[in-house]
Amino acid sequence: MSSYIRQLRQAYDANFKLMVINAKYGVSECNVRRWRAQKDSLRNANSQRKAYRGPKSGHFKEIDRQVCQYVAEKRNEGLPITRAVIQLKALEIAKELGIPPTEFKASLGWCRRMMRRNGFSLRRRTSLAQRLPSDFTEKLLSFQRYVIGLRKNSYPLDQMGNADQTPVFFDMLIVITSRWTADYIWYAI
Structure with a gap:
C-alpha cells in the first residue's frame, strides 16, 4: 500500500x-x-x-553649466567666490533663461549639491604672511653688516629702521572661497 x-x-x-x-x-x-x-x-x-x-545631474543642467563656467573664470582671475556669489549668479542665470522663481530658488541646499556634483569645495585661506626667502640667513647677515657699517659712521640707532615689506590690505578679503576640489589651498605657508 x-x-x-x-x-x-x-x-x-x-x-x-x-x-x-x-x-x-x-x-x-x-x-x-x-x-x-x-x-x-x-x-x-x-x-x-x-x-x-x-537624476544625479540636477534638474537645471544649463544653470549648473553656466555657474561652473562663471566660477572657473573668476577663479582664473584670482577672485574669491563664496556660496552667496554662486547663488546670486544662479538666480541671475535662471532669470535670463526664463525659469520662474517658484521653480528655481538657488537655495543653500541646491548650492551644496551643485558644488558636490561639479567637484567644487570650500577652501579657507590659511595665512596672509609672506614666505621667507630661500636665502634668508644670507640676507639677515648682510643687513646686520650694513647696520654695523652705519654705526661706524656714527648714525644713532633710533634713526635706523627696517621696512619689512609685508603687504597690508585695507579692505577685508573674503576668507572662504569655492575651488575645484583637486586644487591646492591658496596662500598656504
Missing part, C-alpha cells in the same frame, strides 16, 4: 495571502503595488541600487 495521502486544494483570501507575504518578507501591500507600477524602471536600474531618487 502506498503512503500517498491525498491533499485537498485550499483557497485563501487576499487578506490572508498579504498577511503571509508580510510575515515572511516584511513587505507591506503598498510597497508591492508601487513596485508593480515601477516594474520597467526597476528592471532597467542597477541591481545593487537600493533607491531611485531621480
Whole structure:
C-alpha cells in the first residue's frame, strides 16, 4: 500500500495571502503595488541600487553649466567666490533663461549639491604672511653688516629702521572661497 495521502486544494483570501507575504518578507501591500507600477524602471536600474531618487545631474543642467563656467573664470582671475556669489549668479542665470522663481530658488541646499556634483569645495585661506626667502640667513647677515657699517659712521640707532615689506590690505578679503576640489589651498605657508 502506498503512503500517498491525498491533499485537498485550499483557497485563501487576499487578506490572508498579504498577511503571509508580510510575515515572511516584511513587505507591506503598498510597497508591492508601487513596485508593480515601477516594474520597467526597476528592471532597467542597477541591481545593487537600493533607491531611485531621480537624476544625479540636477534638474537645471544649463544653470549648473553656466555657474561652473562663471566660477572657473573668476577663479582664473584670482577672485574669491563664496556660496552667496554662486547663488546670486544662479538666480541671475535662471532669470535670463526664463525659469520662474517658484521653480528655481538657488537655495543653500541646491548650492551644496551643485558644488558636490561639479567637484567644487570650500577652501579657507590659511595665512596672509609672506614666505621667507630661500636665502634668508644670507640676507639677515648682510643687513646686520650694513647696520654695523652705519654705526661706524656714527648714525644713532633710533634713526635706523627696517621696512619689512609685508603687504597690508585695507579692505577685508573674503576668507572662504569655492575651488575645484583637486586644487591646492591658496596662500598656504
